[in-house]
Amino acid sequence: MVNYKIVITGAYAAGKSQFIRTVSEIDVVDTDVPVTHTEEKELKHHTTVGLDFGTLTIDAEQRLLLFGTPGQERFDFMWEILAEGCLGYIVLVDSCRPAHFNETIVVLERFAAMTPVPFVVAATKQDLPGALPPTYIRRRLGLPNDIPILACVATDYAAVSDVISTLLDRIDVLAQDSSSSPVTHKEHSHG
């Protein structure tokens, strides 16, 4: 059995813990504590301070280990700890709170600086009234066109699986790209 580490990240209250709970086969490790900060409490009552952890088996030989990060920037040291050795990551963004897109931009920038591995963005809460379309969110986040952004509902198994398989495809494609590096091509053309 080969284990692949995937990180689920994003700003506060984007649905990261739920995303992992929806697909995990094991009881999810969570480190939820009650929210004490008044502004943060308006959004939800419990928050992750350490990590969320779940597993998802792909087939007989491969399994994903899903590591969810805390969302608040004051826990950014956990982002580094959890990102170590990951093969790819998923950035969740709350589609209903454009005022918080800047926090997502911070997450995107920090992860890009930490690790060069592939990532995808999932626009969550698409089932709620007032959810903005992924195309609009892409523009607001300044996301390049080659980075997928998917509509998602974190409680929906099919939607969450879809986001994860998009990331896995991307990891595969980029791995193939780098294995057929220009050096190898040159050697072939000369030979």
Add this chain to the structure above:
Amino acid sequence: MASRSEQINTILGQLVTNNGNDINGAALISSDGILISSRMSADVNADRMGAIAATMMGVTTRVVNDLKIGKANEAIVNAESGYLLVMPVATQMILAIILRQHANLGMIRIEARETGRAIAELMSA
């Protein structure tokens, strides 16, 4: 000749059995939280254990760096009905040990360091 993973499992097994009933489980984990080998009782999910221990070691490393008190040797959680001990071993690996309540913590810390050395030796061989 036993494979490296079999040898690691033997080393962990020795650590557990040498200490009577004091150790409820031991695991070797990569620093990014992936389980390498474990001797855990059935009621503990070893994968979850790996993720938690690596996070604890990561936070510990972060704390000692911030406080400028050198390299982290180990972190111990003293809980109502047991202990968890995590320590960095070899290169980018973590040894996690779950102890029962009233275990001989001093003795096990010494044994854990020896286990760490044995694993480092095996990995560099």
